[in-house]
Amino acid sequence: xxxxxxxxxxxxxxxxxxxxxxxxxxxxxxxxxxxxxxxxxxxxxxxxxxxxxxxxxxxxxxxxxxxxxxxxxxxxxxxxxxxxxxxxxxxxxxxxxxxxxxxxxxxxxxxxxxxxxxxxxxxxxxxxxxxxxxxxxxxxxxxxxxxxxxxxxxxxxxxxxxxxxxxxxxxxxxxxxxxxxxxxxxxxxxxxxxxxxxxxxxxxxxxxxxxxxx
Numbered sequence: 001x002x003x004x005x006x007x008x009x010x011x012x013x014x015x016x017x018x019x020x021x022x023x024x025x026x027x028x029x030x031x032x033x034x035x036x037x038x039x040x041x042x043x044x045x046x047x048x049x050x051x052x053x054x055x056x057x058x059x060x061x062x063x064x065x066x067x068x069x070x071x072x073x074x075x076x077x078x079x080x081x082x083x084x085x086x087x088x089x090x091x092x093x094x095x096x097x098x099x100x101x102x103x104x105x106x107x108x109x110x111x112x113x114x115x116x117x118x119x120x121x122x123x124x125x126x127x128x129x130x131x132x133x134x135x136x137x138x139x140x141x142x143x144x145x146x147x148x149x150x151x152x153x154x155x156x157x158x159x160x161x162x163x164x165x166x167x168x169x170x171x172x173x174x175x176x177x178x179x180x181x182x183x184x185x186x187x188x189x190x191x192x193x194x195x196x197x198x199x200x201x202x203x204x205x206x207x208x209x210x211x212x213x214x
Contacts, residue, residue, distance in 0.1 A: 042206055043199055045166050045203075046199040046202045048166075049165045050162035050163045050183065050188060052181055053181065054181045055092065056157070056180055058156050058180055059094075059095070060093050063096065065077065065110035066080065067110070068110050068113040070105075070107075071108045078117065079184045079185075080161075080184045081098070081118060084098075084118070084159045085123065087182060095127055097131060098114030098115045098128070100113075100140065101132060101134050111131045115129075129147060131147060137171065144156070144177075145172065148177060156179055156180070158182065160184070161183060161184060162183035163188070163195075164183075166202060
């Protein structure tokens with residue numbers, strides 16, 4: 001097990017070097033560097049996971065937060081919440097957990113805004129939990145895992161954007177939570193450049209988490 005962790009960390013360092021080289025000159029990348037990035041393991045895993053819809057029955061639906069504006073979910077967050085609502089109505093899980101802290105907003109937080117939105121859509125309060133203290137994806141995963149353990153729940157349908165799913169699954173699996181990806185419809189980036197940069201940022205974020213940098 002120790003050797004496996006060391007190998008995984010060594011690969012993470014290699015991935016970090018590739019990402020650093022790319023982002024150091026994002027608008028002037030030679031073809032060789034771009035191809036090197038596209039062959040990178042974590043990058044490929046992000047792309048491959050984004051293409052999968054693993055929607056199935058689970059103990060809870062978890063909506064990963066996005067921005068809120070003065071108590072209203074941003075368009076991206078609202079689309080995630082609407083997708084979670086549809087999953088709940090289909091009977092795929094009996095509980096919805098909305099995630100996200102306040103950020104710079106002194107009045108509202110993403111978790112409570114998401115819960116209130118789903119309340120207005122008709123999900124009863126007893127089927128909703130708001131996680132309101134996290135400030136990034138890794139913190140959301142940790143706090144969600146604590147909520148699940150406290151309620152003796154073991155599996156989740158994770159709702160977010162498609163390219164976010166690889167990282168979400170790895171973070172929750174590290175908490176021993178069975179995780180199934182249910183990306184919001186229409187969340188794949190539309191252009192090749194957008195797909196490249198979005199996947200790179202997700203792969204880099206996961207690499208930094210693996211290296212305990214963030």
